[in-house]
Amino acid sequence: MSNRAELTRRDILKSGAAVATITLASGVTLMAFGGSDANATGADAGKRWGLLIDANKCAADCSDCVTACKTENGWGSHGEHASPETDVAWIRKVTLKDKQTGRTVSAPIMCQHCETPPCVDVCPTGASMKRADGIVLVDKHACIGCRYCMMACPFKARSFVHEDVTDQSVNAPRGKGTVESCTLCVHRIDKGRIPACVESCEAAGHSAILFGDLKDPDSAISKALLNYPSIALRADLGLNPGVRYQNL
Amino acid sequence: MRLVLALIITIFGLTGLAQAQNALAPNVPTATGAPHAEGNEYWRKNHMDLMRHDRDLTLREGERDIQASLGQCFDCHAVEEAGEPVTYENEKHFCRACHDYAAVNVDCFMCHRSTPSDNVLNRAMATPDEPNSIAAYLARLAAEADQ
Numbered sequence: 458m459s460n461r462a463e464l465t466r467r468d469i470l471k472s473g474a475a476v477a478t479i480t481l482a483s484g485v486t487l488m489a490f491g492g493s494d495a496n497a498t499g500a501d502a503g504k505r506w507g508l509l510i511d512a513n514k515c516a517a518d519c520s521d522c523v524t525a526c527k528t529e530n531g532w533g534s535h536g537e538h539a540s541p542e543t544d545v546a547w548i549r550k551v552t553l554k555d556k557q558t559g560r561t562v563s564a565p566i567m568c569q570h571c572e573t574p575p576c577v578d579v580c581p582t583g584a585s586m587k588r589a590d591g592i593v594l595v596d597k598h599a600c601i602g603c604r605y606c607m608m609a610c611p612f613k614a615r616s617f618v619h620e621d622v623t624d625q626s627v628n629a630p631r632g633k634g635t636v637e638s639c640t641l642c643v644h645r646i647d648k649g650r651i652p653a654c655v656e657s658c659e660a661a662g663h664s665a666i667l668f669g670d671l672k673d674p675d676s677a678i679s680k681a682l683l684n685y686p687s688i689a690l691r692a693d694l695g696l697n698p699g700v701r702y703q704n705l
Numbered sequence: 706m707r708l709v710l711a712l713i714i715t716i717f718g719l720t721g722l723a724q725a726q727n728a729l730a731p732n733v734p735t736a737t738g739a740p741h742a743e744g745n746e747y748w749r750k751n752h753m754d755l756m757r758h759d760r761d762l763t764l765r766e767g768e769r770d771i772q773a774s775l776g777q778c779f780d781c782h783a784v785e786e787a788g789e790p791v792t793y794e795n796e797k798h799f800c801r802a803c804h805d806y807a808a809v810n811v812d813c814f815m816c817h818r819s820t821p822s823d824n825v826l827n828r829a830m831a832t833p834d835e836p837n838s839i840a841a842y843l844a845r846l847a848a849e850a851d852q
Binding site for chain 2: 498500501586588589590594596597598622623624625626627628630631632633634635643644645646647648649650651655656659667668669676677680
């Protein structure tokens with residue numbers, strides 16, 4: 458469709474692969490577009506992107522993933538009212554210490570891309586959403602900045618933008634008054650590239666973050682989850698996150 | 706004589722009217738690049754619908770192979786002042802030329818950048834020979850597993 462002026466309403470209706478119409482009463486119908494279209498591009502419901510983070514491979518003094526995320530998505534430069542409580546953090550390094558044994562372990566924590574995300578449940582405008590391929594996002598076109606999702610998230614993964622933002626990255630439009638979080642570098646994934654944190658961790662020589670398709674039983678991440686012990690953070694909540702941890 | 710006078714008045718009247726229109730109409734900055742296939746009139750009337758449609762398609766469906774993206778607007782429609790492209794803060798900005806005239810306040814640039822960006826990497830699909838492509842990454846993992 459090189460000339461959209463020639464696109465008619467009929468063309469748009471025809472292009473919806475399968476249209477299911479349910480008649481509720483005479484004159485009242487429910488229509489559902491979609492279904493499986495072999496030619497459809499975009500988020501693939503046959504995939505679920507996830508990460509497996511091996512805390513043993515993650516160096517305590519390394520924060521390359523955080524730096525790469527800042528550079529890629531353009532967050533991290535704070536204004537005059539900066540404070541650790543309110544600063545934006547899409548990804549942060551957390552260090553845990555076992556009080557009995559003294560063992561310390563470090564790992565990055567970001568949006569866990571839950572299968573049943575509480576942030577989506579509580580959003581009053583539908584801005585908090587999960588894509589077909591399992592990536593949880595904020596649609597800032599609809600976000601009113603109420604921060605319910607920040608309350609609901611058990612992983613403290615979401616941040617509110619308190620200050621004006623200028624010169625944003627084309628990768629991640631962001632502005633004051635909206636909530637944001639890790640997008641799993643959705644702009645990269647949609648163009649066939651790996652997330653920035655995964656790339657930087659590999660470049661640093663740690664390869665602590667394994668990226669892949671959780672729905673593909675032959676993927677490296679699925680095999681690792683099958684063969685070795687791993688945990689989901691706050692597994693008691695039954696959210697089935699797409700981000701898993703090893704050796705934590 | 707009366708005819709000539711009438712003619713003169715008509716001509717002056719018309720030029721006066723034309724000048725008045727020019728003063729009132731928005732001064733749309735000239736763009737570079739190839740013109741839109743649909744024509745300027747179509748875009749002036751429908752750009753908001755095209756972009757609204759695409760924003761939902763892109764963000765919610767992950768469909769990024771689209772025709773109208775905000776970033777691409779600025780490839781041709783960036784207005785420069787002192788060698789630098791102006792932001793939406795500047796009233797010379799391409800979008801503001803008409804929106805100020807129409808008293809339409811757009812909030813796109815509360816989040817989106819309003820100037821061209823050098824970062825055009827993710828406009829194109831990755832090729833498998835790029836080291837950060839998913840294909841190359843999975844190939845590295847497979848090679849590692851074989852060892």
